[in-house]
Amino acid sequence: MRILVVEDEEKVAGFLAEGLREQAFAVDLATDGEEGIYRALNTAYDLILLDVMLPKRDGFSVLRALRQAGQTTRVMMLTARDAVADRVHGLNEGADDYLPKPFDFDELLARIAALLRRPPTAVAEELWCADLRLNRRTREVVRGDLPIEVSAKQFAVLEYLMLRKNEVVDRSQLAEHAWDEDLDPLSNVIDVTVHHLRSRIDKGHHVRLLHTVRGVGYVLREGKGT
Numbered sequence: 001m002r003i004l005v006v007e008d009e010e011k012v013a014g015f016l017a018e019g020l021r022e023q024a025f026a027v028d029l030a031t032d033g034e035e036g037i038y039r040a041l042n043t044a045y046d047l048i049l050l051d052v053m054l055p056k057r058d059g060f061s062v063l064r065a066l067r068q069a070g071q072t073t074r075v076m077m078l079t080a081r082d083a084v085a086d087r088v089h090g091l092n093e094g095a096d097d098y099l100p101k102p103f104d105f106d107e108l109l110a111r112i113a114a115l116l117r118r119p120p121t122a123v124a125e126e127l128w129c130a131d132l133r134l135n136r137r138t139r140e141v142v143r144g145d146l147p148i149e150v151s152a153k154q155f156a157v158l159e160y161l162m163l164r165k166n167e168v169v170d171r172s173q174l175a176e177h178a179w180d181e182d183l184d185p186l187s188n189v190i191d192v193t194v195h196h197l198r199s200r201i202d203k204g205h206h207v208r209l210l211h212t213v214r215g216v217g218y219v220l221r222e223g224k225g226t
Contacts, residue, residue: 001046001116002026006036006062007078008054012101016049019105033057037065045073047115050095052079052086060093067094067125074115078103092137094125127162129209130222132201134162143201153178154197157190161210161220170217194218 003020007013008031017027028043030036032055040048040062048066052059063075076097077090087098096118097111127134133142139155141148150158156178161169171190175183183189198210211219 002028002044003112004028004030004036004039004043004045004048006030006033006039006048006054006059007051008032009051012051023109031055033059033062036062040066040071040073041069047112048073048075050075050077052077052090060089063090063093063095064125074118076111076115127159127165129162129165129220130207132162132209134158141201143205148200150197150200151193153193154200157193157197158201158220161218164220166219166221168213168217168219173217 001024003025005013005016005020005027007016007029010031013029013031017029020027028039028045030039034056036048036050036054037057039045050059050062054062057065059077059079063077066073066075074096075094076099077095078099078101079086080101087100090098096115099108099111125135125137127136131144134140134155135142136159141150141155141158157174160174160177164173174190174194178193179190194210194212202208202210207222209220209222211221213219
């Protein structure tokens with residue numbers, strides 16, 4: 001297993017590298033944000049330990065750049081900034097875990113082991129279907145150059161349909177993704193939500209994106225449909 005440590009404090013970086021190498025990890029070091037991005041995009045790593053307070057580019061900026069480039073490597077943020085807002089920010093940017101300094105090395109090893117058991121997943125900040133764009137971080141929906149206002153439920157439905165673009169999604173899948181267990185199975189709320197969502201994203205556009213597959217469900221794709 002190969003780990004990239006992006007840390008500008010020499011003592012901390014040395015401590016991490018020595019401890020991880022004793023655990024049989026291969027370790028590379030980067031001392032600023034730009035070097036961290038370069039190494040992460042040009043070498044295959046199993047995990048990146050990323051500090052927030054870095055020279056040239058901070059950790060949040062580094063993480064954002066990696067995710068936007070399609071980098072799916074697991075990232076654990078290590079920082080003395082332990083405010084809830086900072087943790088939320090890091091996780092929203094695509095971090096897999098967040099460990100505030102100072103930390104116990106045994107806890108770090110346990111968290112690393114837990115992360116390495118997970119398969120890496122692509123963290124796409126923006127989803128596209130034709131000229132329709134959904135930003136999962138800012139929760140913005142735009143078609144062409146026109147911003148579209150959607151409710152929380154409409155956003156959740158659209159996000160799932162965009163993740164499953166070109167696949168037919170049935171009502172039970174939408175219910176599981178966007179509603180809780182209290183949803184009345186006899187309710188037409190899913191169909192109503194999709195109807196209103198369709199009017200928002202397709203109205204006034206020559207190419208329709210949200211289609212009904214009668215008796216089955218819905219699909220988001222370019223082309224003709226009902």
